[in-house]
Amino acid sequence: MPLKTNDPNKKTWIPVPMDSDFPIQNIPFGVFLTRDDIITIGTRIGGTAIDLGALHQLGYFEGIPLTDDIFLQDTLNDFISDGKKTWRLVRNRISEIFDIKNETLQNNEEHRKIVLFTLDEIEMQLPVQIGDYTDFYSSKEHATNVGTMFRDPENALLPNWLHIPVGYHGRSSSIVTSGTPVRRPMGQTMPADADSPVFGPSKLVDFELEMAFITTDANALGEPIPVDEAEDYIFGMVLFNDWSARDIQKWEYVPLGPFLSKNFASTMSPWIVTMDALIPFKVESTKQDPEPLPYLRQKDKKTYDIHLEVALVTENGTSTTITKSNFKYMYWTMAQQLAHHTINGCSVNSGDMMGSGTISGPTPESYGSMLELSWGGKNNVALNDGSTRKFIEDNDTVIIKGFCKKDGVRIGFGEAATKILPVYQPKKNK
Numbered sequence: 001m002p003l004k005t006n007d008p009n010k011k012t013w014i015p016v017p018m019d020s021d022f023p024i025q026n027i028p029f030g031v032f033l034t035r036d037d038i039i040t041i042g043t044r045i046g047g048t049a050i051d052l053g054a055l056h057q058l059g060y061f062e063g064i065p066l067t068d069d070i071f072l073q074d075t076l077n078d079f080i081s082d083g084k085k086t087w088r089l090v091r092n093r094i095s096e097i098f099d100i101k102n103e104t105l106q107n108n109e110e111h112r113k114i115v116l117f118t119l120d121e122i123e124m125q126l127p128v129q130i131g132d133y134t135d136f137y138s139s140k141e142h143a144t145n146v147g148t149m150f151r152d153p154e155n156a157l158l159p160n161w162l163h164i165p166v167g168y169h170g171r172s173s174s175i176v177t178s179g180t181p182v183r184r185p186m187g188q189t190m191p192a193d194a195d196s197p198v199f200g201p202s203k204l205v206d207f208e209l210e211m212a213f214i215t216t217d218a219n220a221l222g223e224p225i226p227v228d229e230a231e232d233y234i235f236g237m238v239l240f241n242d243w244s245a246r247d248i249q250k251w252e253y254v255p256l257g258p259f260l261s262k263n264f265a266s267t268m269s270p271w272i273v274t275m276d277a278l279i280p281f282k283v284e285s286t287k288q289d290p291e292p293l294p295y296l297r298q299k300d301k302k303t304y305d306i307h308l309e310v311a312l313v314t315e316n317g318t319s320t321t322i323t324k325s326n327f328k329y330m331y332w333t334m335a336q337q338l339a340h341h342t343i344n345g346c347s348v349n350s351g352d353m354m355g356s357g358t359i360s361g362p363t364p365e366s367y368g369s370m371l372e373l374s375w376g377g378k379n380n381v382a383l384n385d386g387s388t389r390k391f392i393e394d395n396d397t398v399i400i401k402g403f404c405k406k407d408g409v410r411i412g413f414g415e416a417a418t419k420i421l422p423v424y425q426p427k428k429n430k
């Protein structure tokens with residue numbers, strides 16, 4: 001089926017501001033609450049949210065095999081389950097409906113009033129019910145930096161790292177959408193000068209600049225996904241901040257890996273950008289040496305050129321861009337991660353989420369966490385209001401943004417913004 005949605009010359013009758021993340025070539029999917037308190041699946045062009053449930057009820061998806069209520073749901077899981085062919089048919093149709101030359105909806109005021117919303121009339125929800133969440137550790141620069149700080153600069157990468165896309169199973173219950181504040185966690189730590197652990201607020205709360213991909217039902221239990229087919233089972237990508245408490249992490253992570261230091265919260269951007277929308281931004285992936293084992297050898301080993309940046313906004317509203325990185329720096333591709341994840345027969349479901357791991361670039365200005373930016377708390381990170389940070393303080397807001405740009409088309413992801421609140425205080429009995 002031809003992809004009609006990526007034509008850089010395509011124009012829409014919906015107003016799209018300059019440098020919008022959401023031109024007609026993007027057509028992401030999300031879930032929102034409308035001004036009438038109805039939950040629906042939608043898309044977005046410029047600053048306009050589009051109710052796909054209403055469009056479907058009005059007959060605009062006629063001819064596409066969809067159940068009547070496919071968009072009248074509070075998650076995208078069933079739509080994602082319909083598979084790549086259906087995602088393409090739906091995006092092609094949306095692209096036609098909003099094409100500047102198409103007057104059907106454009107000239108139907110009654111329908112427009114039902115289908116279109118301004119962003120202040122809607123409230124974005126978590127777009128998928130995440131069954132399982134896995135986090136990888138696939139940036140060589142990040143793994144090297146952390147290994148250098150915590151272990152030995154001479155042997156920064158552990159012996160398995162260049163052979164396995166290392167990962168761990170995370171927790172989906174605490175994944176929240178952009179705008180949801182997160183409380184500083186309490187926990188157990190072992191201070192450097194102490195001989196027994198202490199309990200209290202984490203002192204080293206950190207962000208992790210990541211992206212995540214969302215899968216469809218990919219395989220039955222016992223059946224691996226071949227690496228060259230893996231991308232067909234990826235629905236799309238989001239920005240992802242994998243909140244971390246470094247002091248809790250340091251004390252708990254041996255021998256079974258991170259636990260409470262990671263599962264208190266992770267933040268995702270609410271619009272899922274499809275893999276089809278990202279096709280024009282494919283680039284060569286990092287050369288891998290040594291060559292991986294055959295099940296990880298990908299014929300067309302491409303990745304995506306996605307500019308990433310993190311802003312820290314202090315309580316007084318001052319914003320500072322503290323790092324700029326790029327998704328293309330990843331050593332392992334998403335296809336390799338998914339092939340590795342399922343090589344033992346582990347099944348993957350619609351709405352599962354896989355985090356990339358912290359995406360650090362080759363230079364100190366491109367590191368993807370405060371742990372690296374402050375080099376383990378040794379250096380101060382300067383902010384525009386004159387203050388400094390080593391880690392994230394209460395009432396700081398961390399905002400991850402990301403976009404691709406080529407041939408005058410910008411496809412972006414919006415943002416994943418999170419304010420860190422002080423620790424939870426139990427309510428006193430009256």
Ligand code: MN
Nearest residue numbers: 135208242357
């Ligand atoms: Mn992580």
